[in-house]
Amino acid sequence: MDDTRYPTSLGMSDADSITLLGKDLAGELMGQVSFGELAFWLVSMRRPTPGELRLFEATLVALADHGFTLSAIAARLTYFSAPESVQGAIAAGILGGGSRFLGVTEDTARFLASALAAQPEPPPADQPGWDRLATEVLVQHREARRGPVPGLGHPVHKTEEPRNPVLLRIACEEDRYGSHLELFTAIGRVSAQVFGRHLPLNGAGMCGAVLADLGLPVELLRGFALLARTAGLLGQLAEERRAPIANQVYASVDRHVRYVDPDAQTEQCDPGETAPPPPTDLP
Structure with missing residues (x-):
């Protein structure tokens, strides 16, 4: 007789019932x-x-x-x-x-969690302390040439992301404004000083900070x-x-296709223009 077992704390079923998270799916979860x-x-x-x-x-x-x-x-x-x-x-x-898209939520949370884990001291107790920490984190990131900071910048919302104030308000109202949000909002306050231009915090990154403060695993x-x-x-x-x-x-793209000789890559741009760099501030 095969006595192999595959343990799970999620779902299982038999001829008469379905169990999920230790609860009866039909009787305790559906509709509730x-x-x-x-x-x-x-x-x-x-x-x-x-x-x-x-x-x-x-x-x-x-x-x-x-x-x-x-x-x-x-x-x-x-x-x-x-x-x-x-x-x-x-x-x-x-x-x-x-x-560049969607994954920024996790990338931002990982960036924040890594920065927090690297600190030998407890988290700052006030906004100036968070601003100093955010400045240190951004300067180290810039000097290490690690590329764009996850969650910083947006291709459309150049001043403020409309989603962010709502998420921050709800986090405060529900007492879930934790260290990831503290560091992320501090990054938003000091980034212009470090990089020399204003880059707003994007909503995907804000969602990452929120989810990390909820205790959900950043890897997921x-x-x-x-x-x-x-x-x-x-x-x-x-x-x-x-x-x-x-x-x-499809038809619009098809109508506007033009052949470019592979040995004349610069011809892909209009005369007088240079090829734009790849976007680095996408949500």
Whole structure:
């Protein structure tokens, strides 16, 4: 007899019941636990408090959709090409979650957590102390030539990200304004002094600081960004069915293609222009 066992604290089922997180799925969870609460619970193995849940779900809403982003365009084009594959279209939309889009949530949290872990002293007790720490962190980052600071800068919102004040307000109201948010907001205050120009904190980075302060593992925070964006992509596909634009996007690109000799790469730009550097301040 095979006595192999595969332990789990998540879900299992038998002929008569389904158990999830030690609870009866049908009798104790369905209709009584929100999807956001369940997502938090599945990862952290603890049920969030009402305040934690409010802040957590605010981050999911903040990350769900921003209009015709790269992920939305990729999903719509794939759905146009293969309308029988909803899963393929959604996958196409989330596969690009990386250092410039969506992945910034996790990258920012990792950056903040690493900076905090490297400090030999307890966290600062006041704003000037956080500002000094943020300055040290940014100067070290700049001198080490590690590239853009995760969560700093936005291609559209050049002054202030509209999502940030709301997330900060909810974090304060729910007493979940922790060390990651303290350091991140301090970075926003001192970055112009270090880099010589104003770069606003972006919302994806703010979500990373929020999720880290909620105690969720920073190594999995990209997954929460993808979870939120999946809902947005489903909405994009629903709209593509109602008001399709994918064929128009494809046709527009196709009409504007022009051949460039591979030995004359500079010809890719208009006369008198230089090729722009790759963007470094995307959310």
